[in-house]
Amino acid sequence: MSLLGNISYRVRYVWRRNLDVSLFNWKTMVLPPLLEPMLYLFAFGVGLGAYVEKVQFHGFLTSYLTFMAPGMIAVATLFHAIFECMYGSFIRMRYQKTFDAMLTTPLLMEDILAGEILWGATKGLFAATAVLIVISLWGLASYPASLLVLPAAALAGLLFAGFGLLFAAVSPYIDNLNLPTFLFINPMFLFSGVFFPLDNLPRWLRAVAWCLPLTHVVEIMRVATFGSLRASLWGDFAYLAVLTPAVCYAAIFLMKRRLIK
Amino acid sequence: MEAIIRARGLLKRYGSLTAVAGIDFEVAPGECFGLLGPNGAGKTSTVNMLCCVLPISEGDITIAGLSARQDQRRIKAMLGVCPQESNLDTDFSVLHNLVSHGRCFDLPKAEARRRAEALVDRFRLRDKAAVCVDDLSGGLKKRLLVARCLVNEPAIVILDEPTTGLDPQSRHQIWDEVRAMKAAGTTVILTTHYMEEAELLCDRLLIVDQGRVIESGAPKALIAQHLGAEGTLEGVFLKLTGRELRE
Numbered sequence: 242m243s244l245l246g247n248i249s250y251r252v253r254y255v256w257r258r259n260l261d262v263s264l265f266n267w268k269t270m271v272l273p274p275l276l277e278p279m280l281y282l283f284a285f286g287v288g289l290g291a292y293v294e295k296v297q298f299h300g301f302l303t304s305y306l307t308f309m310a311p312g313m314i315a316v317a318t319l320f321h322a323i324f325e326c327m328y329g330s331f332i333r334m335r336y337q338k339t340f341d342a343m344l345t346t347p348l349l350m351e352d353i354l355a356g357e358i359l360w361g362a363t364k365g366l367f368a369a370t371a372v373l374i375v376i377s378l379w380g381l382a383s384y385p386a387s388l389l390v391l392p393a394a395a396l397a398g399l400l401f402a403g404f405g406l407l408f409a410a411v412s413p414y415i416d417n418l419n420l421p422t423f424l425f426i427n428p429m430f431l432f433s434g435v436f437f438p439l440d441n442l443p444r445w446l447r448a449v450a451w452c453l454p455l456t457h458v459v460e461i462m463r464v465a466t467f468g469s470l471r472a473s474l475w476g477d478f479a480y481l482a483v484l485t486p487a488v489c490y491a492a493i494f495l496m497k498r499r500l501i502k
Numbered sequence: 503m504e505a506i507i508r509a510r511g512l513l514k515r516y517g518s519l520t521a522v523a524g525i526d527f528e529v530a531p532g533e534c535f536g537l538l539g540p541n542g543a544g545k546t547s548t549v550n551m552l553c554c555v556l557p558i559s560e561g562d563i564t565i566a567g568l569s570a571r572q573d574q575r576r577i578k579a580m581l582g583v584c585p586q587e588s589n590l591d592t593d594f595s596v597l598h599n600l601v602s603h604g605r606c607f608d609l610p611k612a613e614a615r616r617r618a619e620a621l622v623d624r625f626r627l628r629d630k631a632a633v634c635v636d637d638l639s640g641g642l643k644k645r646l647l648v649a650r651c652l653v654n655e656p657a658i659v660i661l662d663e664p665t666t667g668l669d670p671q672s673r674h675q676i677w678d679e680v681r682a683m684k685a686a687g688t689t690v691i692l693t694t695h696y697m698e699e700a701e702l703l704c705d706r707l708l709i710v711d712q713g714r715v716i717e718s719g720a721p722k723a724l725i726a727q728h729l730g731a732e733g734t735l736e737g738v739f740l741k742l743t744g745r746e747l748r749e
Contacts, residue, residue, distance in 0.1 A: 244565040251608075254605050254606045257605065258591070258602055258605075261594070261598070261602065262594070265593070265594075290661045337589075337591070337592055337593070338587070338588075338589035339589070339591060340584075341555075341585065342590070342591065342603065343606055344555045345553055345578065345581070345583040345585070346578060346579075346603065346606035346607055346609070346654070347575040347576075347578045347579045347606065347607060348606055349574065349575065380724070421557040438656060501555075501556070501557060502516055502556070502557075
């Protein structure tokens with residue numbers, strides 16, 4: 242358990258370092274999370290949605306655009322958190338030697354890695370907030386229930402950032418990161434109920450889908466923006482609350498083992 | 503005087519490879535202590551264990567009475583480390599590299615900034631203060647690395663090949679800085695492949711080969727002992743470590 246004991250308030254220096262980089266390039270930090278979901282909403286929600294009658298969700302009959310919009314919040318959280326800690330952390334670890342430099346200060350490796358996860362989660366939360374703002378302006382989010390998006394995105398951000406660092410930890414080379422993208426991120430993106438209700442899937446595939454973390458995040462986001470809070474959300478939160486510390490612990494453990502010989 | 507650094511039976515293994523095979527040494531406060539040896543002799547592993555970034559396999563290092571096995575944070579707080587290869591933050595300007603590094607030592611923002619500005623002037627980096635590190639020449643990067651290791655006002659500075667690849671002008675500037683550190687009472691640990699540099703700067707040397715100490719002493723004394731008054735430190739080094747190529 243000394244792994245956790247070695248995490249201190251110094252994580253904020255790592256977090257702050259990454260924030261500073263983003264603030265120097267604030268346009269690339271701010272614009273993509275705002276504009277990317279707009280592309281999806283126009284292409285699928287407006288374009289494809291014109292051919293879709295109505296979608297059923299927990300007894301609601303809604304337009305396809307309304308159905309898909311909260312899925313975009315979940316996807317934004319996923320992409321921004323996980324890619325930051327896959328590619329971003331890998332580059333800082335391997336090429337920029339940022340970890341090496343920080344390690345010669347009173348920071349321990351655990352501080353650095355926890356700081357990276359916290360930063361990835363921050364990017365996920367930021368992206369989720371950006372999408373929430375967009376779809377709220379579009380009139381696709383019901384309040385106050387939609388405020389639940391923020392704590393959910395924070396938790397999901399930690400989870401996906403943890404996954405990202407975990408993949409970075411076990412990839413010998415940066416190109417190896419294509420593998421988790423292909424085997425984990427893309428299937429999750431397509432089969433977690435972002436684009437269509439899972440009820441349409443064969444039974445076995447539905448069972449697989451409910452094992453994927455993104456499915457639970459999509460469910461929470463959709464219930465929140467629909468304003469139809471229900472007791473089953475506790476189950477989704479419980480799933481995330483158990484998986485998140487486990488994944489983050491594994492990521493820090495494996496990355497530390499990789500870097501400190 | 504009581505030693506500030508004490509290494510006892512220091513050993514580092516990587517799997518079946520023993521890089522440092524049990525070495526002992528002591529460094530007095532304010533001393534400039536040189537660590538010499540051919541490539542692959544175990545210098546960098548030793549330095550990294552001193553910096554508390556590499557776990558010790560056997561033996562121990564105590565720095566100012568603290569054990570490198572337990573008090574890593576407190577030891578690291580009093581060290582300034584200049585690594586062999588640049589690990590400057592390529593996302594930041596020269597000035598922000600210093601500020602950001604200083605923040606990791608718990609310096610308040612204003613203090614980190616004040617020290618960064620002072621170092622920029624002292625190391626004659628003022629013209630480059632706003633330039634991104636990626637756009638610096640090799641010599642300027644080294645100069646910034648040396649400047650950066652002073653941002654926490656360390657009691658001990660560890661310089662791992664600080665002048666490798668530099669032109670004579672830059673090398674002399676770094677030598678002047680090392681002399682200034684010594685004059686300020688800072689303990690300096692220096693590794694180098696330049697015997698002239700070791701002879702000029704170091705009060706005492708440790709020559710290591712294949713993970714073991716093969717000789718130690720003041721540069722002049724080593725020359726006198728092994729080659730007589732006409733010898734050079736390079737001659738002593740080659741005599742002790744042989745002429746075969748390493749690695």
